[in-house]
Amino acid sequence: MLAKENHSKFAILGLLTTTCNSGYEMKQMIDTSLNHFWKISYGQIYPTLKKLVDEGLAFSEEIEQEHKPAKKVYVMTDLGKAALQDWLEKPIEQLPVEKNELLLKLFFSNHQQDKQTTILHINDYVQKLTARLQTYQMIEESIRTHSLERKDAMYWLITLDYGIRTTQGAIDWGYASIKKVEEEFHNG
């Protein structure tokens, strides 16, 4: 079978094409811009950066900063650029599976005594989604006003658009589902 690739490695490698070039900055970028389709902890970032250097895909440099502690900046090598492009070419094997705790609970919610709790769960979820949607819309605005000249901008907007559409769909679903459970609650 095909050698299993660690996609998080390529997330890190890819971030080296942006203005984020230290572990700390990458983490911030991931927590904001990549948030809805990728998540990485420091416990992965730092060892992965080390690995990239070991494999010759990047090298590091200590950079002194004014008013801040020094940071370790990583720069992609030609080998790294080739590796990234190779990975970008490769087809996507399979659809992502999100592990959705709310849906898992809902699937078994007939066995929950208190229907009101189910409604609260969904409502809580909708609130979280709404907050997320607003964040996305703010990021979208920010890209449109600050980074539209960047050639990356179109692709960033496309990934954001995915987040916005699917989140909006999930919010709509949430309100519709609350209604269904409430009706059952009153009738059943």
Add this chain to the structure above:
Amino acid sequence: MLAKENHSKFAILGLLTTTCNSGYEMKQMIDTSLNHFWKISYGQIYPTLKKLVDEGLAFSEEIEQEHKPAKKVYVMTDLGKAALQDWLEKPIEQLPVEKNELLLKLFFSNHQQDKQTTILHINDYVQKLTARLQTYQMIEESIRTHSLERKDAMYWLITLDYGIRTTQGAIDWGYASIKKVEEEFHNG
């Protein structure tokens, strides 16, 4: 902090409320009905079932079958039922993060030489989503005709509806995105 719960354990426990009561049957159910929000391999299922017995949440029985090898059937104990209800009560801590390989690639697609490959990736994704959507619609039909009298049915339909809405949203996004990349391809 709160003791971290292994949700897959509760997926297995929850499945004991359905007609699936052996590891093999659960796997089939997961691969069809829970597919869009949870995924578990045999390597997790069997050890988890063993653990449920160790913790007194279930017990097992060897059942002889006609025309088939014997199966090991698991039955929930009162302790198990209480544990499931406890978990169902608990609020959802955080929104799920799907690791979406396509979006990760798209985010860095400005660094891909051949724009056509990007379009192919998105198109391939849309085809997979369309197939998934059809499966969902077939399952929905199947529940509506075969299991509507079951009290679980409403909740199953609600989780399915989530899959249908978000998948449809993703398909729409896919077609819109292909157009955007194509325009860039012709103009840029």
Add this chain to the structure above:
DNA sequence: TGGAGCATGTAAGATGTTACATGATTCG
């Protein structure tokens, strides 16, 4: 007899999180 589907299981390794440890710099 051999393949397909049914059925259970484990070992090794990949992947990822959490908690902890450490230290610089700035500001109140």
Add this chain to the structure above:
DNA sequence: CGAATCATGTAACATCTTACATGCTCCA
């Protein structure tokens, strides 16, 4: 000085996948 933020890192653990091993039953 102490808190906040910036910054890097590791060890222990949790989680999960893959590959493999085993055996039954039915049917061509």
